[in-house]
Amino acid sequence: MLFGDLIDGPLAEGAGPRPALIDETGTLSYRDLDRAANRFAHALIAHAIGVGDRIALRARNRIACGIITLGAARAGAVLVHLSTRATAAETEAALVQTGPRLMFAESGFQSASVPVVDLDRDAQAWLETGSAGRPQLDLCPDAPLALLFTGGTTGGAKGVLVSHRARLVTADLAADGFGLVATDRVLVSTPLFHTAALFCWLAPAWRRGAAAILGSKWSAAKFVAAVERHQVTAAFLVPTQIGDLLEDPGATTERLASLRLVCHAGSPMPPNLADRLAALLPMVEVVEHYGLSETGLLTVRRGSDPADRRASVGRAPPPVELAVRGPDGTFLPSHLVGEIATRGPHLLGELVGGDPATPLFPWHDGWLATGDRGALDPDGFLTLVARSKDIIVSGAENLYPGEIEAVLLRHPALAECAVFAVPDDRLGEVPVAQVVLRPGMAATEAELIELALSVLPRHKSPRRVLFAPSLPRSAVGKVLKSQLSADYLRDFSRH
Structure with missing residues (x-):
């Protein structure tokens, strides 16, 4: 067909x-x-x-x-x-x-x-x-x-x-x-x-x-x-x-x-x-799915799936194979975070452009490296920890923006939040947050940082919180964190 x-x-x-x-x-x-x-x-x-x-x-x-x-x-x-x-x-x-x-x-x-x-x-x-x-x-x-x-x-x-x-x-x-x-x-x-x-x-x-x-x-x-x-x-x-x-x-x-x-x-x-x-919409079933341009659909989480899997992006339907692998290519056991990999007839045929130094198939056994990081539970539910390009490497430790964003978004005044990396002379990179307030509501940088510190260790807390009317996004709604970082550095240099 x-x-x-x-x-x-x-x-x-x-x-x-x-x-x-x-x-x-x-x-x-x-x-x-x-x-x-x-x-x-x-x-x-x-x-x-x-x-x-x-x-x-x-x-x-x-x-x-x-x-x-x-x-x-x-x-x-x-x-x-x-x-x-x-x-x-x-x-x-x-x-x-x-x-x-x-x-x-x-x-x-x-x-x-x-x-x-x-x-x-x-x-x-x-x-x-x-x-x-x-x-x-x-x-x-x-x-x-x-x-x-x-x-x-x-x-x-x-x-x-x-x-x-x-x-x-x-x-x-x-x-x-x-x-x-x-x-x-x-x-x-x-x-x-x-x-x-x-x-x-x-x-x-x-x-x-x-x-x-x-x-x-x-x-x-x-x-x-x-x-x-x-x-x-x-x-x-x-x-x-x-x-x-x-x-x-x-x-x-x-x-x-x-x-x-x-x-x-x-x-x-x-x-x-x-x-x-x-x-x-209490009458609506909400379904989440995860995938990439290179792979198409990888996982689906239905409304009927167990409530305690709510933080996951679901399971891979056959014939999609999904695994989490370590830096040396070893398959990691349940709950350990590593690089998400996939194999099956859903994969792309060829990559046009991109960095040839980053192979899609680094392990030479048919598994494609997605570049994203996550963990599988024993039932095959995948928790997506971070997209690879968004990970902040601070003091040789990986920080995941989604974890920080989830804490900041507990504040009732926040409509949106994006955490991104900026260079730091001592730690390499540190997190900074840019937030959008809900209409008619207010928050200060100090109280948002205090909120983060009440839940997260200090090294994960954003060093700055910036306020903006909106976040820059791609045509499909993804926040352009590279643009946020570039804008921050430009404004920092100017001042």
Whole structure:
């Protein structure tokens, strides 16, 4: 089976007239999505773009993105997904790095290296003409399908090349793990150029024959309106978006009553945020999952899992294998913290760019090193301790920002908090926190540091607490701690 066959099961089971994609402009049924994807595939082939050739897509969530994603797969082309938040220079660098033959983009984007098709002006010839029959492909399931960039950006990021087989595995694992069904109406609120939205949310929805509602620019008010208007039953959000939702006065239990499932991933959910979400949506099952662009979905934690596993990110569903390994590659026993590693058919095929001195497979036995640190319990539940790039090495000891952030977020005035590393002449690095206050509430640096010291040892307490109206984030809501550190050093040097 190939990724282009993703909706064949639902079509065979009668999904044809049901909505497959909904955006601000209208609705596309499964039958029409099938035909439009075939027409796009034939248009590519007519332009001598076929098996193994790369094309690029730079667009906000819209129906055309779904057609192009499915159609490129049916032509055997490799789709390069580019961030709409990247600068023109970053996008151009990504195009040069990945070498697509053609690019599809929204109006106004030009490239010096790649011909551009304007989706707002010239899309009809590509999406609405040509044969509606399925192209015949002689393609191996391990052939490349798509190239996405880690973290949802292009500047300085790694390109992850994934196969048809790998992302079909992810779609199946997510559909089963989240409990999606054909009657679901699934809201896609994060950008489709990122793995989580595309392969862990939209593709699983299609696998089940559910309706996918595509949100464009995020706001809590738009989310609430979309849930209400489309009677959304399932939504994927990152913790930042959940925080926005909880602060929005229009987000009421009554207006969100159609929801039965909320999935979250991307960064750890602070306990206070989880409690507030449960209070707002007591009828909703909250599901957490963990994964990477390189791996797709790795773990799932359902609402029905034991309450004492709440701090974990869940268990790995077969055929995903998960382990924790030491610096010498030894497999660590339960509860010991080490590097999270994974093995199985879900892994990437190739890394484009990045640091060649940091191999993905350092142990040469098929296990991929995620770079993240965590611990497994005897039942296979994974506790994520820190993303590798966020660890603070202070006096030769690893400090984990999540632990410090969880303590600071106990203060009722804090809406958000990020702890990051700054250089220190004696200890190498020390932690500094930047916080965002909830509207109408107050806190001082001294009382927040005192709160940290009341729970944590002194070496883990932040040396400074900075206040800001917001935290810098990537396109998928991850806090850009490297930017926080750079901004801190710049301001320190200035003063």
